[in-house]
């Protein structure tokens with residue numbers, strides 16, 4: 001009687017929890033770069049935000065409220081975005097030149 005109880009107690013946890021660990025494996029948050037279109041680790045992208053009052057700015061904290069768009073810290077991606085006005089399309093407004101200027105400065109600085 002005691003042997004049976006100990007056996008069932010031992011078997012049930014391994015069988016019912018065994019599969020769960022695979023399903024719950026954590027994924028790193030990824031976002032799509034508007035320049036190259038690749039999915040990348042969110043922490044490696046630069047976030048640009050359009051706030052609820054219509055201002056566009058570079059969000060260095062990654063936590064500002066508003067609609068966000070992401071870009072690699074790569075000059076190639078920046079040029080593509082600027083030429084094709086991808087931020088304008090993503091935000092539904094015309095992004096001011098000074099935002100592009102400070103973004104370009106930030107990317108240049110981070111690349112060396």
Ligand SMILES: [Zn+2]
Pocket residue numbers: 033034035036037038071072074077
């Ligand atoms: Zn990119």
